[in-house]
Amino acid sequence: MPGGPKNEIRKTVSQIKDEGLGRSDKPDWVTVKASISFIKTDTFCYTACPLMIGDRQCNKKVTRSGNSRWQCDQCNQEFEECDYRYLLQAQVQDHTGLTWVTSFQExxxxxxxxxxxxxxxxxYEEQDDVRFAEIIRGSLFREYLFRLKIKEEIYGDEQRVKITVVKADKVNYSAESRHLLDLILRICPS
Known part of the structure; x- marks a missing residue:
């Protein structure tokens, strides 16, 4: 599959806003080729409930209880250990502009x-700020094909378009070249 799935809808960052994506009843699903220009590092993850409920993990936020255990208000249970799950807020950019996205665990x-x-x-435990900064810097300015879910949500009394990264694949330049050549051939058939 050169360039990705056949049903993929490619957009640029500016098209997300210009076309009002995410403002209908259902979310819009698009693919954007872009790079990450900034990652918020103060809140990159959260402590999560490890309890399995059926075949799914609870994953709700847990807090420290007085006895150095973790308390899940959703499950009303305490745990010795918690999970750590990504809640990355990042700025992505392409040649048309930039926007904020949220990336969860995977x-x-x-x-x-x-x-x-x-x-x-x-x-937080090793307090190795140098290594931490190296990892974050190493994530910046690499091109990805971001599979995005775009949906308008209400926060408080304000409506905002939320863009969630569902998948982030590093660009396969060979496949991407074939995709671009296919686009050119559709526009200028020989």
Whole structure:
């Protein structure tokens, strides 16, 4: 599949806003070729409930209880250990502009290259600011094909378009070249 799935809708960053994507009842799903120009590092992950409910993990935010255990208000239980899950807020840009996106666990790992737990311990337990900064810098300005879910949501009394990274694939330049050649051939058939 040169360039990606056949049903993929390619857009630029500026088209997301210009075309009002995410403002209908259903989310818009698009692919954007872009790079990350900034990652918020103060809140890159959260502590999550490890409890399995059926075949799914709870993943709700947990807080420290007085006895150095983790408390999940959703499950009303305490745990010795918690999970660490990505909640990356990043700025992505292409040749047309930039926008903010949110990446959760799997796409966060694809972007950063390590688990949220590893990055958390590096920053807060080992306090290795140099290594932490190297990992974050290493995630910047690499081109990805971002599979995005764009949906308008209400925060408080304000409506905002939320862009979530569902998948972040490093650009395969051979496949990307074939994709661009296919586009050129559609416009200028020989």
């Amino acid at each position: 796409s966060g790992e694809e972007i950063v290259g390590c688990s949220a737990k590893e990055l958390y311990f590096l920053k």
